[in-house]
Amino acid sequence: xxxxxxxxxxxxxxxxxxxxxxxxxxxxxxxxxxxxxxxxxxxxxxxxxxxxxxxxxxxxxxxxxxxxxxxxxxxxxxxxxxxxxxxxxxxxxxxxxxxxxxxxxxxxxxxxxxxxxxxxxxxxxxxxxxxxxxxxxxxxxxxxxxxxxxxxxxxxxxxxxxxxxxxxxxxxxxxxxxxxxxxxxxxxxxxxxxxxxxxxxxxxxxxxxxxxxxxxxxxxxxxxxxxxxxxxxxxxxxxxxxxxxxxxxxxxxxxxxxxxxxxxxxxxxxxxxxxxxxxxxxxxxxxxxxxxxxxxxxxxxxxxxxxxxxxxxxxxxxxxxxxxxxxxxxxxxxxxxxxxxxxxxxxxxxxxxxxxxxxxxxxxxxxxxxxxxxxxxxxxxxxxxxxxxxxxxxxxxxxxxxxxxxxxxxxxxxxxxxxxxxxxxxxxxxxxxxx
Numbered sequence: 001x002x003x004x005x006x007x008x009x010x011x012x013x014x015x016x017x018x019x020x021x022x023x024x025x026x027x028x029x030x031x032x033x034x035x036x037x038x039x040x041x042x043x044x045x046x047x048x049x050x051x052x053x054x055x056x057x058x059x060x061x062x063x064x065x066x067x068x069x070x071x072x073x074x075x076x077x078x079x080x081x082x083x084x085x086x087x088x089x090x091x092x093x094x095x096x097x098x099x100x101x102x103x104x105x106x107x108x109x110x111x112x113x114x115x116x117x118x119x120x121x122x123x124x125x126x127x128x129x130x131x132x133x134x135x136x137x138x139x140x141x142x143x144x145x146x147x148x149x150x151x152x153x154x155x156x157x158x159x160x161x162x163x164x165x166x167x168x169x170x171x172x173x174x175x176x177x178x179x180x181x182x183x184x185x186x187x188x189x190x191x192x193x194x195x196x197x198x199x200x201x202x203x204x205x206x207x208x209x210x211x212x213x214x215x216x217x218x219x220x221x222x223x224x225x226x227x228x229x230x231x232x233x234x235x236x237x238x239x240x241x242x243x244x245x246x247x248x249x250x251x252x253x254x255x256x257x258x259x260x261x262x263x264x265x266x267x268x269x270x271x272x273x274x275x276x277x278x279x280x281x282x283x284x285x286x287x288x289x290x291x292x293x294x295x296x297x298x299x300x301x302x303x304x305x306x307x308x309x310x311x312x313x314x315x316x317x318x319x320x321x322x323x324x325x326x327x328x329x330x331x332x333x334x335x336x337x338x339x340x341x342x343x344x345x346x347x348x349x350x351x352x353x354x355x356x357x358x359x360x361x362x363x364x365x366x367x368x369x370x371x372x373x374x375x376x377x378x379x380x381x382x383x384x385x386x387x388x389x390x391x392x393x394x395x396x397x398x399x400x401x402x403x404x405x406x407x408x409x410x411x412x413x414x415x416x417x418x419x420x421x422x423x424x425x426x427x428x429x430x431x432x433x434x435x
Contacts, residue, residue: 045122052119055105082388086407094351095381107133111144114152123159135170138185143177199287343377347415353379361393
């Protein structure tokens with residue numbers, strides 16, 4: 001790329017970049033708004049260019065690691081295992097985001113030279129480069145190159161496009177080049193329909209559904225019409241409140257408060273539960289909740305005889321969670337529950353995914369014990385990533401449970417369990433929902 005532009009490549013290493021970071025950190029105010037705005041623009045260009053360089057480096061890391069794996073006789077299907085996880089750790093993000101970044105890097109290097117050039121020059125954000133790559137994923141390499149040339153070949157026009165405008169332009173051109181591929185993509189997308197839940201501020205949650213367009217339109221229209229009908233009959237709730245309440249009532253098939261076959265866990269300090277101290281509790285599948293809400297949930301369940309209590313034991317000096325009562329005679333089940341209560345989410349640094357696997361950091365085949373110290377909660381993707389050759393995880397000394405993670409490249413990271421209250425109670429009960 002540099003040779004085509006008549007530019008000589010410049011050697012940049014981590015030490016030099018950190019010096020730039022230090023300069024930015026100690027930068028003085030330019031003095032007037034014109035200069036401030038110009039600096040904001042220049043910093044945005046620098047940020048984009050840095051992300052473009054990251055993408056190229058990620059591609060090179062992947063190629064080099066695959067070459068080493070091939071020389072060691074690793075089957076081709078496993079040669080890239082763990083690479084995205086290494087990149088994610090270096091970028092301080094989840095494995096899922098690392099996989100997306102590496103996927104984009106490969107597409108830019110092999111099939112989208114003009115987009116890559118605009119990215120490296122600081123004229124395109126990583127998100128907008130992702131839009132172009134995502135909307136052309138269904139095309140052949142030849143057609144993808146054509147979209148790249150026609151959309152990103154004019155850097156000036158590309159830079160002026162908004163995100164929505166860019167996405168629409170790419171989709172129209174992709175459909176024009178290969179309508180059949182778009183039909184196939186639509187069918188594939190429909191097969192991947194799903195529902196997800198994410199926490200949002202103020203102890204709320206966002207329930208999202210990826211649905212075929214016609215179904216999504218039908219659902220929102222039906223909810224809106226029902227809400228309008230209720231408001232016309234004098235219901236004091238707002239239209240949005242009615243749509244949300246109708247969604248819950250129809251999904252759960254309820255007309256009034258009732259016991260649902262859904263059990264949740266709230267972990268909270270005992271003195272918080274008794275109202276003598278204020279500290280956040282932990283709602284499994286969501287995250288921290290106010291003490292007031294933890295008491296409300298417990299009180300509501302207790303009134304109907306639905307709440308169950310399990311004591312969790314911690315060290316008085318450090319608050320480290322060391323044991324838990326279990327209603328099961330099967331020790332592994334109780335121990336697994338303890339590990340999940342301790343870790344809360346996947347233990348890989350910067351990965352907030354729900355725990356899906358209970359893992360031995362030091363494998364059993366290597367003499368690792370089935371114990372709380374040699375246990376961690378991981379999401380499915382991170383558990384598979386750590387199976388790559390050269391990946392090592394070992395317990396490390398510390399007041400709280402700590403793991404030392406060594407990647408195939410030799411980089412070391414530490415993962416420490418979240419802090420625990422001095423005393424904890426795990427309450428589990430069916431959720432009470434009002435229609």
